[in-house]
Amino acid sequence: MKTPIHPSLLLDEQLCFALYAASRRMTAAYRPLLEAMDLTYPQYLVMLVLWERDGLTVRELGARLQLDSGTLTPLLKRLEQAGLVARRRRQSDEREVEISLTDAGGKLHERAADIPRCLADRLCMSVDAFVRLRDELKSLAAQLAAPSDDE
Numbered sequence: 001m002k003t004p005i006h007p008s009l010l011l012d013e014q015l016c017f018a019l020y021a022a023s024r025r026m027t028a029a030y031r032p033l034l035e036a037m038d039l040t041y042p043q044y045l046v047m048l049v050l051w052e053r054d055g056l057t058v059r060e061l062g063a064r065l066q067l068d069s070g071t072l073t074p075l076l077k078r079l080e081q082a083g084l085v086a087r088r089r090r091q092s093d094e095r096e097v098e099i100s101l102t103d104a105g106g107k108l109h110e111r112a113a114d115i116p117r118c119l120a121d122r123l124c125m126s127v128d129a130f131v132r133l134r135d136e137l138k139s140l141a142a143q144l145a146a147p148s149d150d151e
Helices: 016-035 039-053 058-065 069-081 101-114 115-123 127-145
Strands: 085-089 097-101
Touching: 016 039, 016 115, 039 058, 039 069, 039 097, 039 101, 058 069, 058 097, 069 085, 097 101, 115 127
Parallel strands: none
Antiparallel strands: 085 097
């Protein structure tokens, strides 16, 4: 005779799975919009940061995106090969690699400007609901980043 599973252990009751599934579907929703610009979702995130503040070091970019250099470096190499960014050592400190937008990378900003609206339309959410959800997720991420009492 099989022991019944505790209700708190059902997959559909897990916050972690709901976040995981929503994240995968959100990334998939971006895919057709980004394919038109020959970008992957992680590359798009890099470009968002650089459009906001160009000329960051790999370390600064990684901190902003919460990515380690092992994940970020291949993304940057592909963006460089696509002619969207340039990588160069800083003159003030040769150990630091600075990432800058090329003209093509800067111009791509104009093509990407409509992506947030397209996604909002797809979600059928009011601006207020969208902002509330985003802020709740930011708060959750901050709480998870903070050291717990157990540590």
